[in-house]
Amino acid sequence: MTSDPYDDDTRPLYGRGRRVFMRVIVLVCVLALVLPGVLSLYSQFGAFAQGACWKAAVFSDPGTRSVRVGFEVFGPGGIGWECYATSASGERHVVSLGLFPADVVPEGPTNRA
DSSP: OOOOGGGOTTSOSSOHHHHHHHHHHHHHHHHHHHHHHHHHHHHHHHHHHHHHHHHHHHHHOTTOOEEEEEEEEEETTEEEEEEEEEETTEEEEEEEEETTTOOOOOOSOSOOO
């Protein structure tokens, strides 16, 4: 009986180089599928946070000139969107909007007129 080198069950089906190459290709493909969704969510959350920040800043100080919204890991409210407003007195932190920005419901009287 002759020994066939291709009947050896102890060797892996593919070599190490090919396995590493396939893992890299799979990782790149998964990132290509997930990354657009993450970037789209970031953009949508940023736009919603900007609107909620304007509402909260104008309610707390009608003389607000501009607002700045940023996603911060070590912000005053922890991980999430933070709202800062600029007025005549300078920049101040207005509200923490959270990881998934929620609409701000101001406390106090509903009729300011």
